[in-house]
Structure formats: C-alpha cells, structure tokens
Amino acid sequence: MPPDDPDELLHAAYTAIGKAVADFSTVLVGYVSDLDACDREYAENMLMPLLRVTRAKANRLLDRASDLSARPLVLKALVEGRVDEGKALMILDLLRNLTLVHAAIAEEALLAHASVNNYTATRRYAIRYIHRLDPTAADRRHEEKRKARLVEKVPLEDGMALLRLLMTAHDAALAFDHVDRIARSLPKDDRTLDQKRSDVAKDLLLGRDTPTPAGRTTVYLTMPITAALGLTNDPGMLGGYGPLPPRIAREIAADGVWKRILTDPVTGMAEEISDVYRPSAKQRELINARYPTCTAIGCNQPAQRCDLDHCRPFDGTNTTIKNLRPKCRHHHRMKTHSNWKCRNLSDGTHEWTTPRGKTYATEPVPIAEPAPF
Template structure:
C-alpha cells in the first residue's frame, strides 16, 4: 500500500465508523424511548456492554436527544459528513434550547461543520447559540456561576490533576497571578521548568508550605504490604480514591499514616472473613468491606466503596451481618437490587452474581486488596 492508498483507507474506515456509530445511536435512542419510564433500564446495557452506569445513561440520553430532536445531525453522521464527537458537541450546545431553537442552531452549524475542525465548530456553535437565545444565555451564565466546583482526577505514575470550574474572568486573573508568581519563583540554579514552578506555586498556596503550617488536617488511607513497607520488595500500594501508587510513595506515606491491620489471603490477596451479630455493620466490618469491595459491586459501577451503602445480600436477620452476606452498593444500585427485577446473590464472599430482568447473568469477582501482588 502506497501513501495514497493509506490515506484512502483511513478516510474510508472513518466513513464506515461514522455509519455504524449512527446505527448504534439510533438503536440506543430507540431503546431509551421504549424504556424511558424504567429507572433501572440502563443497567441492562451497562452490564451487557461492560460500560459504567454513568457512561451508559449519558449515551442513552445523548442518543435519545439526537434521534428525537436532532435528526439532521444523525443523518450527517450516517453519511460521514461529521463524526460522533461533533454530533455530541451539537447535542451539548442545543440541550438547553427549545425544539425550534435547537433546529435552527443545528441547521446553521451543519452548513460548515463538515469542513471545520471540532474546535472551530464548537466556537461557531457557541456564537450561534448566543445569538439565537440571548435571554437563555444570561440565565445559563448565572446558573453555571452558581454551579462552580472543584475536583480531582487520577493520572498515571503517582500523579493526579486538580481541576476547578469557575467564572472565566476569575479563572484568567487567577491563572495570570499563578503565572507571574511562577516567573518570580525562579532562583539562581533553579532547574525547574515554568510549568513545574506553576504547579509548585499552586500546591504551596493550597498547603500553606513551606513557611506556614496548614490548619486543615486530612487523612490518607493507604494500603501497602508489610514486605514492601520493610523494603523487601517493590509491590505497588493503593491510595483510596486514587488507585495504585508506587512502592516508594507508599513507604513515604506510611510514615504519617494511621494503620489498622487487615488480614488477607496470601494466595488471592482478598481480605479474610469478619462477622457480627448486629444489623448495623460495626466500623471494623465497614472498613473491611471498603477494602475488599473497593467499589459498588453492581456490574459497571465504579462508585467508591467508602461512599456506598452496606447491603445484606440475604435480608437480616435471615442473613447475618458478615462479610459473606454483605456488600457495598451505591444508593442507585442498592435501590435497583430491592426495587427492580434484578436478582443479586453472593455465592462466595465478595463474588456477586447479578441476573437482569431479561435473564442475562453477569458475575463480578472480588478484587485483591493489592492487585499488583497477584
């Protein structure tokens, strides 16, 4: 294959991808239309496709909107004039609009979308939305300002990203201040790049280091094997809410952490049995379940176990309050277990068998406390 042949193949494959993604959008939209009154309908697709529930519900919502309100966008996707990413941008930008306004924005955006990059299309779409719905734009600006927020996203290799959603003017002023402080932070012999100094400036501002001790105290929950802690091996540890961390960082954090002994099976890494005679799980059993389950036990759900609810697989008192009859489920999936046609059992401690209303069977096995060891 020569260069021309490679280019033609790339373009042909993208056209095929666009066509089949349009077919999936139509099918997802139809499913959403047929099941829109069923609160737990997304769980079937999430389990079948091994998608998370949030991702599934997002795909269903986007597809339903595209099929019912933005049919020209789906047609353009099917023909390969735009890709799925551009279709999703049009959906996002027209979500707050009336059907008539959405149709006008769609028609105007699609006139140039096939020859624009996604960034160009998004910028043009924003301007069109503002011109079509100026009053709504003012309301949305106020709503978005009230919804300002911050969070954290895990990255690879002991790194994470802090993010903040805030008004553009304050964001730009904050960024320029950080940038100026980073410029002034350079000293003779300083080998840090400007980006590294920016990151250090932000961390110092938040942590009040190195000159001032921060009055805010936080606790890091870290799991590490005893052999790693003693330097006998280099197995990765686990930082709750983040995931695997290097042996070096685990040992560093161990110096300031509060430790509780957690017995694990030496072959599988799964915690051993704990039990009690009361309905409400005591603190030690709850911590045990957090460590064993890590996340909600429903197929496709990744909600952190420490933010989930303890569920009795067999209702108490018929079923005991013990690890082999308890599991962590988020509020949504806890209700799914009791209020829908799903059947969830625990044939072995930590192993959950989920049978959907259509009879499909999905199994979620327990995860080792320190996956890297097994």
C-alpha cells in the first residue's frame, strides 16, 4: 500500500486518537498514584485548574484512566489501534458485573470481535456473548439500569432543548412505534418526518389531542422456543435494538402474537416463516428476521423501516429472498445514484465496494444458536 494512500492516512490518524487516550490515561494514573493517600480523594481539584476542565470532566478523566488501567488487555488494544475509545469503554462497562473468571474470558472474545466490527455490532455481539456466559449478570445489569430511568431536560443553543427519556428498550420501542405511526398518518405538509415525530411527541406529552394511529403498536422480538419455554437462557433479540435478558424477553413474549420461524441447525439463520400473510409480506418478514437492520456497512436503521432493495436490478423474475436486502432510504439512494456497488454472496453475505475499490461485507444475523453437533 503506498504511504500516501488516503484511506491508510485517515485510518492511521483515527487510531492515533485512541493511542493518545491510552497514553494520557497511563500518565494520569501515575500522576495520581504519586500523591499522598489523603490527597488522592481530591485529585479532581488538582486537574481542574491544571487542565482547565470542570469538576465533572476531571472526574470522568479519572474514572476512565482507572478503568483502563485495571484492564491491561483493553488498554493494549487501544494503544495498538485495534479498538477505539468508544469500544474500549463499552467493553469495560459490560465486564463490570461479571466474575473475575467470566470477565477474563469475555475480555479476549469481545476485543477480538471489536477489532473487526463497529461499535453497534460489537455491543450486540458482546451482550449475546455475556448472556450465554452468565445469564444472571444480564438480569443484574438490566435491573441496575432500569432503576436509573429518568426524564432529563438538556438546554441547547438557539432557544432549543433536548428532552431525554431513559426507559426500558421494550417501552422505548413501543413508544417510538406509537409516535411514528401517528406522524406517518398526518397529511403531507412542509415538515419532515422527524419534525412530525417531534410535534406528535410534544402533543402527547402536553395532553393535546392527536390522531389515533391505525393498527396496533408493534415491536419485533425473536427468541428460540426453548428460551421462551424457560428451558435455555438464550437472549431474545428486540428488533432495532439487540439482545434482551431471557427473563425480560419471556415477559414480553407472553403477551405477544407468536410466529414460527425455522432456522438452519448449522448456522442458526432464518430459513422459513409460518405461512401467515400473502407471499410478499412473508418474504419481507423472513428477510427482516435474517437482516434485522439496513445491510449497509455500519447502518442500524431497523429493517421494518427500510426499503426492500433488489441487489441485482429487477428483471420481472428476481423478487426473491436471495436478491432482496433491506436498505434504508439513504443507502438505497447511495447504491442507486453513486459509485458504491453491492452484491449478494451465496452464503447470505452482502458485499459492498466503495468508490475507491475497497470491499466490506455485512452478514445475516443468526436468530438461534447453531446446533451443538
């Protein structure tokens, strides 16, 4: 690869950010450890004037440095550019509720995955891995985070503010679907869909009248029947979110409408779905089960809000499972109107080629664990 290759230069500059974070954290740990024991408790007060940061920022820097120093493998991966800061901190957070033995096992597996995948894919994989390794840890984490639910107002510039609601993933999915369906039912005007969603949510919170959305509020949850019956502790997969603790998934499934999906025992991939709707709807459900998000690199738009794109141009006969893939409207346009190219491989992988000729692949997501034989 020539030294002035723009992709390599950009990648090197990005990985240097992680190395700088790791180097700073190492120096900071040494700086604090040299203080007298009675002064370490107030270390943030030394950082505030020295680095010209707030107390909250100083405490975040101290916490990050302490967490990284406690996990040498994560710190080493950050220095070497195998993970960035976001993935490193996410892995540290997910390891907190594990035993020392389980944390050591998970740390290596998560770093290996993170080195070749983006943040969201790594987090999804990590949660599933930890669910299998220690199902009780997933419940502990969920209960810990559920207790922190809140409503928060964040002031922004130019007379605006952000209203944040922290709630369970299932409740958030139901709430979003409710708002989204109302917004989509409104007459066409000069507002974008996001603006309509914001206006609908505001009206609902303020107790104003809103249109009644057609149909029922829907979320998609996929889990093995053995887990639904409590025989195994496989996590459920909430559409547009990722893994849920088995207990939570069972509670949601108990009130839902069930459909049977057959999976390949070797790969765990969805192969067939119960015959409930006409074939076109059935195709969409199966494709969404295999590919729960847009199949563009790093895009996490839920499949149910994507277009079903013909990877090979429509010829009257190729509206098939093998040729259709979910793509959000942005990436559907990118594929159609730019120099990006994509193709489907025989193993279900969706391969993208950038305008500079580099290739990347997105893979179908197993919805069940492969059979152990």
